[in-house]
Amino acid sequence: MTPATPDIDTAVVGAGVGGLATAHALGRAGRGVHVFEAADAVGGRMRTLHSDGWRIDTGAEMLPSAGYTATWSLIRELGMAAEVSRVPGALSLWRGGRARPHAGRPLGLLTGGGLSPRARLELVRLQAGSGGDVGEPADPVTLEEFAASRSPEVRERFLYPLAAGFFGWRPERSAAAPLLAHLRSTGSTAHWRTYRGGMDALARRLAAGLQVSTGTAVHRVAAVPGGARLTLDGGTVTARSAVLAVPAPVAARLHPGAPADERGFLASCTFAPMLRVSLALARRPATAGGMRGFATLIPAAEDDLLNVITLDHNKHPDRAPDGRGLVSLIAAPPATAALMGAGDAEATAALAERAERYLPGLRSLVRRVHVHRFPHGLPEATPAALREHRTFRGRPARAVDYAGDWTQLRPCSEGAVASAQVTAARLLAHAAERPTSTHPVRPGRTLR
Numbered sequence: 529m530t531p532a533t534p535d536i537d538t539a540v541v542g543a544g545v546g547g548l549a550t551a552h553a554l555g556r557a558g559r560g561v562h563v564f565e566a567a568d569a570v571g572g573r574m575r576t577l578h579s580d581g582w583r584i585d586t587g588a589e590m591l592p593s594a595g596y597t598a599t600w601s602l603i604r605e606l607g608m609a610a611e612v613s614r615v616p617g618a619l620s621l622w623r624g625g626r627a628r629p630h631a632g633r634p635l636g637l638l639t640g641g642g643l644s645p646r647a648r649l650e651l652v653r654l655q656a657g658s659g660g661d662v663g664e665p666a667d668p669v670t671l672e673e674f675a676a677s678r679s680p681e682v683r684e685r686f687l688y689p690l691a692a693g694f695f696g697w698r699p700e701r702s703a704a705a706p707l708l709a710h711l712r713s714t715g716s717t718a719h720w721r722t723y724r725g726g727m728d729a730l731a732r733r734l735a736a737g738l739q740v741s742t743g744t745a746v747h748r749v750a751a752v753p754g755g756a757r758l759t760l761d762g763g764t765v766t767a768r769s770a771v772l773a774v775p776a777p778v779a780a781r782l783h784p785g786a787p788a789d790e791r792g793f794l795a796s797c798t799f800a801p802m803l804r805v806s807l808a809l810a811r812r813p814a815t816a817g818g819m820r821g822f823a824t825l826i827p828a829a830e831d832d833l834l835n836v837i838t839l840d841h842n843k844h845p846d847r848a849p850d851g852r853g854l855v856s857l858i859a860a861p862p863a864t865a866a867l868m869g870a871g872d873a874e875a876t877a878a879l880a881e882r883a884e885r886y887l888p889g890l891r892s893l894v895r896r897v898h899v900h901r902f903p904h905g906l907p908e909a910t911p912a913a914l915r916e917h918r919t920f921r922g923r924p925a926r927a928v929d930y931a932g933d934w935t936q937l938r939p940c941s942e943g944a945v946a947s948a949q950v951t952a953a954r955l956l957a958h959a960a961e962r963p964t965s966t967h968p969v970r971p972g973r974t975l976r
């Protein structure tokens with residue numbers, strides 16, 4: 529039986545940027561919010577490890593200056609614009625033994641980027657959305673189907689490596705439209721940015737103004753008369769509303785009683801796993817093939833195991849102590865599943881051995897290794913998920929709602945931050961129909 533007066537007003541499950549931005553928006557609207565986070569720190573897939581002077585971005589790496597409307601609006605609201613700086617030499621594409629600079633920007637198309645004139649023309653049309661060949665985001669066509677009529681160069685040397693490197697996607701599973709919409713809205717990679725102090729800067733700033741309990745896993749969320757009931761290790765908490773700001777498969781597990789118009793999307797919203805190995809180095813490594821700048825994408829035709837190399841010390845000088853280096857290796861999607869099941873030493877050995885081709889002598893420089901595994905790396909945005917999304921979006925506002933990149937089917941941090949506005953508006957509309965008595969959780973309160 530739910531008490532007439534719930535323990536708290538709104539409970540948010542998950543302190544990634546999606547959950548924190550939702551809590552922030554609700555707080556600004558005058559609601560009492562408490563965030564429950566299973567991990568020992570905030571940030572989720574946008575977390576940074578602060579270790580002996582290294583700042584290791586475990587998930588999200590960067591944000592573009594275009595197309596991230598909700599994120600930039602939040603950054604300005606929090607007065608953080610000066611904490612965001614440009615990523616020099618953002619993206620290169622490996623081809624024929626060389627890192628081709630300026631990938632994904634007009635300069636790259638002008639200078640060639642290792643692509644033929646025909647492929648460059650195709651890319652210009654793709655990014656501009658001209659030629660009537662770019663579907664709307666709701667088009668249920670896989671990337672593989674979409675790419676079938678493109679030249680092999682554009683397919684294998686551009687679209688597939690980007691989909692794999694950005695989202696961990698496999699072209700036969702994910703829909704083309706969200707990737708194309710992302711490329712078109714974010715524009716040139718020359719405008720990539722990163723947070724000084726680590727990609728978790730936004731999450732930390734949001735959390736500083738909120739009530740957050742880290743190390744507190746929520747095991748179950750149920751809609752009950754008058755609101756929601758959460759089951760935690762110490763007992764239960766009742767709330768007028770609850771937001772599940774966790775990846776869709778986790779949300780489905782925590783909320784088995786989700787109504788039918790939510791269940792279809794929750795079930796179809798699968799995630800691509802991602803695995804990154806970060807290597808803290810005694811010094812900056814030598815590079816082959818003219819590799820410099822920040823990230824280099826390696827097409828599957830060149831390497832079936834290693835998909836992205838990032839020179840994090842080039843992203844921002846504060847990522848490694850003076851004179852030291854920081855490099856990350858991201859596994860290619862087809863190899864990720866096997867590496868996820870391997871031990872840290874095995875996964876590191878496999879990727880670092882491969883990386884020697886691009887960074888000769890790398891392994892002799894390694895001082896510390898961090899392996900980051902994301903079973904729920906990024907929403908896959910399959911055609912089935914796109915179809916179910918329409919029903920999900922049209923569902924009525926309820927006491928138990930959701931936030932996160934997947935709710936927008938936008939596989940990036942902008943999707944998570946943008947979801948906050950939508951979710952907060954839905955919860956406020958729902959709560960407006962009900963009485964407003966609330967009791968914020970007191971620190972140290974014993975949970976029954």
Ligand SMILES: Cc1cc2nc3c(=O)[nH]c(=O)nc-3n(C[C@H](O)[C@H](O)[C@H](O)COP(=O)(O)OP(=O)(O)OC[C@H]3O[C@@H](n4cnc5c(N)ncnc54)[C@H](O)[C@@H]3O)c2cc1C
Pocket residue numbers: 541542543544545546547564565566567570571572573574586587588589590591744745746747773774775778782802803804902904905906931932933934939940941942943944
């Ligand atoms: C390797 C990688 C690279 C990426 N690179 C970029 C990039 O460069 N740019 C970009 O914009 N985006 C990038 N992304 C995507 C971006 O990180 C995500 O879109 C965004 O961080 C998602 O935020 P979220 O709040 O929706 O989910 P999450 O960050 O996953 O937050 C969910 C939170 O819920 C917590 N949680 C889970 N279960 C429970 C439970 N039972 N109880 C309580 N808490 C729970 C988790 O610990 C987590 O903190 C990347 C993602 C990955 C994995």
